[in-house]
Each structure stands twice: as structure tokens, then as C-alpha cells.
Amino acid sequence: MAERKVTVMAKVGLHARPAATFVQAAAKAPIDVTVAKTKGDPVNAKSILAVMALDVRQGEEIVIRAEGEGAEELVDELAAIASAP
């Protein structure tokens, strides 16, 4: 299980373009990957609706988890997208 904690830096939070980029990158991977707020339930990171409904705002911390081959690289890539300003 690969796991990264990052703070979302984009002004719009994990919405609009950052959310689309995040979900597209997650959807490309052949393994399961989830995203959650620090104290919340994880949701499928490949679902734009679920990610939008998480309502992650600028400055909030999220946890990205993946399991399987390439999980480390995937969570790194997603963490970089989520923490980009």
C-alpha cells in the first residue's frame, strides 16, 4: 500500500481544472487508487463526481492511497498534481 499526504495548493481547491487533471491521471492507471480528506472516507480517485463531491478546498490536506504495481509512482504523480498551486 502506497500512501501520500499532501496539502492542496490551488486556489480553486481540488475542483475545475485541477480536479480534471487529477482524475484523468488516476483513470489512466490500471490499479485501484483512492483519495480522502484526513478524517473522511476514501473515494475512488478515478471518479470526477466523487472527487468533486469531496469538496476539497485550498489548504486542506488529503490522503492518496494506491495498491498494486506502480502504486508508488502513481501516488507521487497524483500528490504532485494535488499540491501544484
Add this chain to the structure above:
Amino acid sequence: MSGGAAGRLTGLGVSPGVGYGPAYLFGGDVPEPPAGQRHAGEAGTERERAARALEAVAADLEARGERAGGEAGQVLAAQAMMARDPVLAADVAALIDAGTVAARAVFEAFGKYRDLLRAAGGYLGERAADLEDVRDRVVAFLTGHALPVLPVGAAEPYVLVARDLAPADTALLTREAVAGFVTEEGGPTSHTAILARAMGVPAVVALEGAAAIPAGARVLVDGSSGEVVVEPDDGTVARVTARARKRGTALVAAGPGRTLDGHPVPLLANVGGPGDVEAALAAGAEGVGLYRTEFLYLDRRAAPSEQEQEKAYREVLRAFPGRPVVVRTLDAGADKALAFLPPGREPNPALGQRGVRLSGRHPAVLAAQLRALAAAAAGTNARLQVMAPMVATVEEAEWFAAACRTAGLSSAGVMIEIPAAALRAADLAPAADFFSVGTNDLAQYAFAADRQVAALRALHDHWQPALLDLVALAMTGHDRPCGVCGEAAADPAMACVLAGLGAASLSAAPAALPAVRAALAAHTLEQCRTAARAARAAATAARARQAARRELPGLADLGL
């Protein structure tokens, strides 16, 4: 209004100009598939039908998005992702497995997310409308319900009347097909408003009574005043369309900005990078009044090299030989946080370390930018002027001027966007070669109203007399030229008022320059001064606007 009788309605004008044509009523909601409706056949077949419908709608939205491009293209691409959402597909499949018919399953699966977004309100609430549009398209596909399609080539341009419009409906419309937009809902930043402005078609939104406009009725739309006249008499049509023609003629006129009596008010362009130069030149800009340099710094982990900066600056400077090009140094912080210049945790970023304050904390970043600017200017003969954002005190202005001198730059100015700077412009003058008023931030700080909060829009009305007082103060008590580069300069009536207050130049988005040029050319400097006095004598924004317009009779003639 009844039986086609004349009716006069007033909404919010969000895209200027006058349009006249038959009303084309667009809408018709897709009916909700009845609850409890069950499929008769195989769950597997029904699941396949649902999957095909979702993919067909996704592909259609994607194709429309690619053709539309721009902001509408982004919205459509996001909508396509919603239709291809794996969690949604799983929810739909589970409902179908439990016996629910495909259309109802789609409706219910989307419903869960729609309710979540609606409950969140604000930005997410607006996205709920995008989601409903996707849902209706999929349901229509499954039930064989024809989605309303807008005619793209009608015999006569029509006035499109709707409750609200989705980007998927309107992204491919052209100004040859549409004479005007009228919607019952929406605001200045709704999809309809953005699209109408991009198309150059008049639009009135938030029009109460739009639903009662009969199909085919002749409708006159004035996107400047927000007025909509249903079945107008011949005299009204003649008067308003003549006004529109006159305006059309006035707007193609080129040449330098000047009042009717020849007082020069150079019209400059706001640009956000070399990509905007073409539009600026096409609009007849006499230079650049605000070159925003943030595009070089955003979305990157390290500061751009001096060589890369130099190239981007030179591209713009080269386009304006002998003309002023005013460059604003990096305005990071607040809504534009940079990875390599972290502002630190700030509860109120708009009141935090931003603009010149952040430059003061990272002087090496500013020094590199100033060196790159000096190097870029060395190869061209544009008149490079550099200004600092968010200056509040004389010390900051002096520090910035010294940094510019060190880099070999001859013209260092100060942006006036904090009330303190406006109040004390005369004290800042010895440390500034010129001033430029940024009306958007000046309004934000004068009214303690966050620019990002839509609910505070009224406080950002640039006709607020208190804002006009600050602009007037910024322009008096010193001999430095003071331009204006905010949204206010894009409003033709306000442009005349600013000229009357003594603005040395006006800088706005290229698309706004023709109307500003025409408004200035229709009035004398004395009329502009009288309008400025009238506006400042008023007690409210609405009255200030009215009072100024009364003194500027040429605006109505121009249809502005």
C-alpha cells in the same frame, strides 16, 4: 404582457449592443423517468443500453468541446468526464441489476451527486447545473426523447429566449444565427454571458418575465441597458436600430484616443503575455498599459530563467515601437500563490504578503525580473515603464524605484490599488515616475469586499462614489501622469469620467477599446469633467452612473 401586446422588461445587460429578431423559445425540460419503472428483459442487455447511452453522450460532449475550444470547451470536457465516471456507471449497473429501467437508473445515480453539489452551494452549486445537463442528455438518449436542438442557420437571426443555457447548447452558435440572448436566470459570469460577450452578441440575463415572451414575437434586446421590448412599435425599432448602426460605424473607427475637442487620452491594452499582442494591435491599442507577468511564474516549481523572461518581454516590446509598454512586476500572493514563493499560512491572503511586499521578502526574484526587463528593452525602442503592485507607503515606492535604477531602468512607477496610496499619492510622487490606478483592487480594499465573493458584487461597482473620490485623489496634488488600468477603464461612460478626472491614459482589455474610443470621441473634455463632477456629487453608485450619463449625451446616440 398578454396576447402579443407591447411589453417592456428590464434585466441585467451583460453583453452590449442591440439585437432585434423573432423570439426563439429554447428549452423544454427532459421529463423525469417515473420512479419504480422496471425493465422487462435481461439486466445485462439493459446495462449495455445504459453504458452505450453514457458513452454516446460523453463522445458528443467531447466533440462539441473540441470544436468550441476556450472556456466552453473546458466545461464540455468536464461534462464528458462526468458521463464516463466509473462510480456513476457502477451505481447505474447496481440499480439496473435490482430491476430498475436504465433511464430511471441514470436519473437516480446522477441524483445523488446533484444533491451533494446543490447542498454545497457556491461554485459547486453552479456545477450541479452542468451535471443536470449531462443527466438529461443521457435520459433523452435512452427514452428517445428529442433533445431541443438550436437552429444554426435560420432565415433571419433570432433572439434566443430560455430559462438558462448550457454550454453544450450554445457552444456552436454563431452571430449570423443569433441576434440576441435573453435568459430568465443567470448573472454576469453565467455561461450565457461569457459566450455572448465572446460572440459579440447582445445579451440580457436575469430577466423576470422572460418565460412569458411568446414564440415568434418580435423582440428588441439592448444588452447595454438591459432593456427588452416585446413587439416594439416601428418608431422604437427605428430609433434603437439606428442607434446600433451609428454605434457600429463609430466602433470601426480607429486612431488614437482623444476627446471631441482633441484632448489626447492614449488607449492602451491590458495583456497577459505575448499571445495577447495580436488582439491589442487589432483593436488599435497605442501601447500596453498593463503587462501582467504572472503567466511566466504560475504552475512551476522554480522561478523562470532571466533568458526565458527576456524573450517574453521582448516579444511584447517589439510589437510597440516608440510606444509605452507598462510592465507590472510579479504580483504573486493572494489568489496567485507560487510554489517557489510560499506566502506562508495567512488567514486573509488578500491582506497578506503579496505584490511588492512579497518582492521585498524575495528581492532576488524581483532583481532578476528587472534585469530581464532591462535586457529586453535594450534591443527595442518601445518605451518600457515598470510598475510595482500593492504599494502602500513611500518607503515601498522608494525601495522599488531604487531596485529599478540598479537594474538600469529609467521609468519606475507605482500602482495605486490600496486606499492609503490613493490618499497620499502626492507624497508618493517624488519616488514614482508615474502612477496607474488599479480600480479592481482599489475597490476591494476601499469597501472591505473580497473580489472572489460574488455576493459582494455591488460593492465592486466602479460607480461607487467613494471609489471615484479615491481615484480623483490619486490624480491630484502632483505632476506625475496617472493612468487607469482596471475594469473601470473598459466601461465607455466611466472612461469619459476618468478622462474628466484627469486620467493620463486608459488601459483595458483589447475588446473594450473600440467602444471607449467612440465614447471619448463623442464628448469634449469639458463634458467629461462635468460628468465626473456630477458622478462624484451623487450619493450612490446607481445615481452616480445616471448623473454622469446625463452629461454624456453622445453615449445614447452610440448605443453605449
